[in-house]
Amino acid sequence: MHNEHEDPPTEDPRTDLCKWAQALSDTDLDGTPGTTVRRSAVLPADPDRVWEALTHDVELSAWLGGAAHLDPRPDGAGSFVGPDGRRQVRVRRAEPSRRLTWRWWPHDDDGEGASEVDLVLVPIPGGTRIDVTETPVAATASVEWALRLETLARVGVVLVG
Amino acid sequence: MSPPQPAQNPAHPTASADAVFAALADPTRRAVLSRLASAPATATELAAGLPITRQAIAKHLAVLADAGLVEAHRHGRETRYHVTPEPLSAAMGWMVEVGAAWDRRLARLHALLDGGTAGEG
Numbered sequence: 391m392h393n394e395h396e397d398p399p400t401e402d403p404r405t406d407l408c409k410w411a412q413a414l415s416d417t418d419l420d421g422t423p424g425t426t427v428r429r430s431a432v433l434p435a436d437p438d439r440v441w442e443a444l445t446h447d448v449e450l451s452a453w454l455g456g457a458a459h460l461d462p463r464p465d466g467a468g469s470f471v472g473p474d475g476r477r478q479v480r481v482r483r484a485e486p487s488r489r490l491t492w493r494w495w496p497h498d499d500d501g502e503g504a505s506e507v508d509l510v511l512v513p514i515p516g517g518t519r520i521d522v523t524e525t526p527v528a529a530t531a532s533v534e535w536a537l538r539l540e541t542l543a544r545v546g547v548v549l550v551g
Numbered sequence: 552m553s554p555p556q557p558a559q560n561p562a563h564p565t566a567s568a569d570a571v572f573a574a575l576a577d578p579t580r581r582a583v584l585s586r587l588a589s590a591p592a593t594a595t596e597l598a599a600g601l602p603i604t605r606q607a608i609a610k611h612l613a614v615l616a617d618a619g620l621v622e623a624h625r626h627g628r629e630t631r632y633h634v635t636p637e638p639l640s641a642a643m644g645w646m647v648e649v650g651a652a653w654d655r656r657l658a659r660l661h662a663l664l665d666g667g668t669a670g671e672g
Contacts, residue, residue: 425572425575425576425642425646427646427649427650427653429650429653429654429657431657431660431661433660433661433664434661434664434665435664439664440660440664443660443663443664449663452659452663453656453659453660453663454656455652455655455656455659503569505649520657520660522653522657524649524653526569526572526645
């Protein structure tokens, strides 16, 4: 479930390409696209405390690695100034102590380089597991389209041929 | 050793990386790319191995070509498609950079919560 893609893309790009293309062809539509970055960690605090650390600007800035501001409500605006510049942030989903989803993109573009960050908190004995994914929005949008097309195909619309 | 990618800021998926990601988000295109990664092929050969028509394959190949992931080479009457891995390297670079950033962030979050639980309030 929680695959970590830790192999760095070194050596001959073609070797990587074959491996990656294989991994991609094994990914199905029910999963996330092959361009999603996934990480998981076990944190020594309960989900309420972790939620605080995710949503209070001072703590958020400390662990996110730059000056961060977030309005942790659906459609809440935010900003982040990190090592690679300023980003705009827009909250998509905020379920206190359970799930926080935002999109962020470079300040100087119109959202073209946006990616979506999804943080899911799962209570476990003695703490919280946090599951992180970050997915480029272009891939997300395309998967949404593919799912819609697949639904059309299921109800009998001929798509190709 | 792969050559370093020129002037791509991997922290931001650029417009071209977006095209790569969009191209890769489709399972048929991933299957096509996977097939081409093992050996160059024509659209007809690709269609023989996949449950879709040659015309549909041609459309998918056009999207992959727009993203810079495949190139067409004419040999006499047939057109063979080759994988061009460079844009994929840029996209993978994004994934590696973003993954490393989250590793650092989660380590900091862990440290923050480890030291901060007792003295709160």
